[in-house]
Amino acid sequence: MIFSLKDTTENELFIVLASAANIRNKNIEVVKAAIENDYYIIVVTTNQLAGILKKNYDKQMLPEDKIYFVDAVTKYAAGTNVPPMKNCRFITNPGNLTDMGIAITESIKELEGKKTCLLLDSINSMLIYIPSHNITKFIHFVTNKLRIHNLSGIFLIVEKGIAPEVLSQLTTFVDNVIDEDPVPDKVMPVSGKV
Amino acid sequence: MNGFSTPFRDERMKILTLIILAVICIILEILMHIYLGVSIGYTHFFYVLLVLAAIWYQKKAVILAVFLAITHIAVGYYIVGESIWAPALRGAMFVIVTLLVAILSEELEGSRKQLVLEKERLQESEGKLKVIFDSIQTGIVIVEPETHTIVDVNPAAIQLIGVPKDHIIGTGCHHFICPADTGKCPITDLGYEIDNAERFLLNGKGEQVPIIKTVTSISINGRKHLLESFMDISARKRAEARLKETNDRYIGYIKEAAMRLKTPVQVVGQNIALLGDGITLGDFSQEEIVSQLNLQVLNMEQIQQNIRDLNETIIDGFGEISPASKKFLME
16 A cells, blocks of 8 residues: 555644554655655654665655755764765754754754655654653654644554554544554555555 | 249258148048048148149159058048048049149150250350351341341451441441442342442441452341341452552563564564665665664664663562572673
8 A cells, every 4th residue: 555645634643554564665655645745854764864765765756855854863873973964953862852852843943834744764663762651752742843833744653563552642642543554564565656 | 843933942842841731631631531521622632732742753743642542542441431432533533633744744844854955055056156256257247127227246347347336236237338328228229139249348437448248138036137248358459459550560561572672673673684685786885884784783782771671670660589580680
């Protein structure tokens, strides 16, 4: 199933569930779908390096000026001497939610007045660094911020990777939950068609 | 042979009475029969002696009756010169009446002894029941079902309710042992059965004490009563709550472990697989490969740290882990 934002109204918040095998493809699908719907997109990544993601987006011919990054892993993995990247804010540690919050706020301000969507990839990789109760609080903070600024938001989660209680709590912060991969471990091809 | 109350409880008094009556009978026999020639009437007095003797000494009194009969017949026949039949008939009546009264007396005495034995057994049984009632560790309350008034309560129930006995007896059962409103008694008004059911008791402080309770109908002195027996299960409830809390914590740790270990390991595995594919296809520069590998190594190290953190939390939550096990889990 290819992710689509066509039938959704603006300023909606989603949780998108995908299999562990398909989570990387789902990132690309979501970004593609957002751009095709005239969104600017802020990709908050705690799973893949922003540089690698950018390469993937370039392969899909996605316009780089519409994609902004909050990268929590590049400086963490490669050290602090990472060269600056266009439209990208690096934070030094994926467990530092304060810095992540500031970077998200700054990115939102930078895109103020534009039709913007935030993609968080992924809550499961955040769980490596942050306990579930802190993540819940952080997602609550982010969703509030998005709603205040009338922005859309998509939170990627590996299906069956979150305890039902935590998932149901997260569900209360968003408008919709989309289970993109009801069949586990089924790798979906990336398609340009939305 | 204590059929009569005073003064005949004393054995000597009985014998004295019988001797006096026997002497009177002999005097009457001499005076009335020999000197006055009257052979009837006075003999009725003999029955006083014979009846008393039969009551007190049962069939032994027949010997006295035979003696009086022979005396009466002998005096009439040999001294007064009467026909033998009339004194013989009277003499026979002495013996028959004495024998009948003796038999009745024996039966009466048997019944009395039986009653005494029954009474003793009953008293012994009541005594045993009282000891059980007073020493059993189960609270027992007896309720009059029409008014729902408590009519008796045992020490275990008093201790559990925490109010003196005289404050409990006479009050409505809904004050202490049944929180149901008046007119909504689960047994008499709503027809429920309560058999080993978990309920609450209201103690003197107004606190709810969890109990396990059984209510049965019993008859006391021919009147229906409700016997409510109950045991304090506070300790069990506390243990259950502790167990549930422990279980909830365990499940919480397991869930957190699954979220912070199992799925992240899957994600890392997937990332490494994709990195391998990318390397094969020549998608990444040397620097990108190193950074990505470094990230996955850091992820794995953090997952290892998460295991230690979760172990520490479990150890802090449960104080029953040996130092050796603690060391093993923490390192």
